[in-house]
Amino acid sequence: MSLTLLRDPSALEGYARDVSGLRSVPEAVARPESHEETVELMRQAASERRCVTAAGAQTSTTGASVAALDWLLSTRAMARILDIDPARRIARVEPGVLIGDLQRACAPHGLFFAPDPTSEEECTVGGAIACNASGPRTLRYGPTRAHVQSVRAVLADGTDFTAARPGVEKNTVGFHLAHDPVDWFVGSEGTLGIVTEAELRLLPVPVQVLGLGVPFPDAERALAFIVAARETAGVAPRCLEYFDGESFAIARAAMGDAAWAPNAGAMVYLEEAGDREPPLDAWLALGEQFGARDVDVRVFDGEHALREARRLRHALPAAMHERTAPYLPQGGRRMSTDWAVPYRLAAAALAQAATINAEHGLSPVTYGHLGNGHPHQNFVARDPAEVTRVEQAIAETLRAVLAMGGTVAAEHGIGKVKAKWLGLQAGSRQLAVMRALKQAFDPEGRLAPGNIL
Ligand SMILES: Cc1cc2nc3c(=O)[nH]c(=O)nc-3n(C[C@H](O)[C@H](O)[C@H](O)COP(=O)(O)OP(=O)(O)OC[C@H]3O[C@@H](n4cnc5c(N)ncnc54)[C@H](O)[C@@H]3O)c2cc1C
Known part of the structure; x- marks a missing residue:
């Protein structure tokens, strides 16, 4: 018995895009409701020699969840939280569960899932695993990879594949990259x-969490504060989020708080969490060293206030989408960088990026996870010519970033949009190892064609 595939053109159109703006209408869409139905679907795809691209909520910014060829497999009908085991502190879930729903299910147990992409209310656990998603709190807890204990998967030919983190604390069995297959799946963008x-x-869940919004006179001092916050004894941030002047203006407007430090040139949102009361005085003193005034600092204390603070951050991508919308019909699009450098070099990297952008007549809005050396520079390209100009500027910036020991993609993955930049970073042997892994799992290249390699 074969699974029903959606083929109605209007239904297919609903799966044709992700947030990158790339559009490709799949030939058919499958919505399996279980592992077993996924096995069935993949066997059918194998017998018809069809490619299959997995999609969760399609919030990918890189075109990774757009099907370049043949079929799209939506995981949204596999969205059950199968078990939460408070003793082992493990949740067993299907891939279509939204991260926000998982958080709400864990809360009554006094537990939480650490990865917190800004899109957590819209994106799925499967998508987060496949992209190794991260977020503000990654500074303290690490990206999704650190929080995946095991995966069960269906391979291109319909066979089962299960991998769990090895429990041993020592291991000398051959090459390190072969020790833990869970790591192959985290960040594999549907290709394996x-x-x-x-x-x-x-x-x-930590007993005490304190959030602070700390405005600074200019970007330089805000960025220097971030480095000091990572290196000063007595404070222990779990996130250090940077807003340039324009981003802070957007956030201020979203909060309906026009009077909040209107002359500030940048703002840092930080959180400290733990069992003891976070050291507010130490934070204020550190801020003061870099020109922050106590009267400008906003304190976010308690569950409700911390949710408000997240709205600050959420307002930014939403505003950038709004600014881009009028230009979509004429071939414009929102373009965002995802590069990162070692955190101490972030100010230098941003200065180089500013020079490059100015040479191209561009002035992006910059915000992001500077505690991890990871800004997002957001461009509104108004037409195809500007798209090309932004791409040139980004490519030049990426070369500068790589020269500083950085990466071209820190959290959104490579997908299709950034595949052209992979070769700038990965050497020929690294690429060969990735191709060998792909060959071992998907020799016919039928999974997520166009992603990564
Ligand atoms: C407003 C906004 C804010 C964002 N903020 C962040 C952020 O802070 N941090 C961050 O890391 N990302 C962020 N993202 C990017 C995106 O939300 C994340 O990459 C997210 O993890 C993608 O999840 P998804 O369910 O939308 O996956 P999709 O976009 O549907 O898919 C992404 C990739 O995962 C693969 N995939 C999906 N499900 C499976 C599965 N079950 N098995 C195998 N492969 C699968 C797809 O093939 C694709 O390659 C943001 C995006 C938006 C629009």
Whole structure:
């Protein structure tokens, strides 16, 4: 018995895009409701020699969840939280569960899932695993990779594949890259198999969390504060989020708080969490060293206030989408960088990027996870000519970033949009190893064609 495939053109159109703006209408869409139905679908695809691209909520910014060829497999009908085990601190979930829903299910157990992409209310666990998603709190807890205990997947030929983190603390069995197959799936962007189930590690909710919005006179001092915040004894941030002057203006407007430090040139949102009361005085003193005034600092204390603070950050991508919308019909699009450098070099990298952007007549809006040396520079390209100009500027910036020991993609993955930049970073042997892994899992190249390689 074969699974029903959607082929109605209007239904297919609903799966033709992700947030990158790339559009490709799949030939058919499958919505399996279980691991077993996924096996069936993949066998059918194998017998008809069809390519299959997995898609969760299609919030990818890189075209990774757009099907370049043949079929799209939506995981949205596999969205059950199968088990939460408070003793082991493990949640067993299907891939279509939204991260926000998982958080709400864990909360009554006093537990949470640490990865917190800004899109957590819209994106799926499967997508987060496949992209190794991260977020503000990654500074303290690490990206999704650190929180995946096991995966169950269906391979291109319909066979089962299960991998769990090895429990041993020592291991000398050959090459390190072959020790833990869970790591192959985290960040594989749908190219190795379809994840149908995962065990996720949970953490106890901290007793005390304090959020602070600290405005600074200019970007330089804000960025210097971020480095000091990572290196000063007595403070222990779990996130250090940077807003340039324009981003801060957007956030201020979203908060309906026009009077909040209107002359500031930048703002840093930080959180400290733990069992003891976070050291507010130490934070204020550190801010003061870099020109922040106590009267400008906003304190976000308690669950409600911290949710408000997240709105600050959420307002930014939404505003950039709004600014881009009028230009979409004429071939414009929003373009955003995802590069990162070692955190101490972030100010130097941003200065180089500013020079390059100015040479191209561009002035992006910059915000992001500077505690990890990871800004997002957002461009509104108004037409195809400007898209080309932005691409040139980004390519030049990426070369500068790589010269500083950085990466071209820190959290959104490579997908299709950034595949052209992979070769700038990965050497020929690294690429060969990736191709060998792909060959071992998907020799016919039928999974997520166009992603990464
Ligand atoms: C407003 C906004 C804010 C964002 N903020 C962040 C952020 O802070 N941090 C961050 O890391 N990302 C962020 N993103 C990017 C995106 O939300 C994340 O990459 C997210 O993890 C993608 O999840 P998804 O369910 O939308 O996956 P999709 O976009 O549907 O898919 C992404 C990739 O995962 C693969 N995939 C999906 N499900 C499976 C599966 N079950 N098995 C195998 N492969 C699968 C797809 O083939 C594709 O390659 C943001 C995006 C938006 C629009």
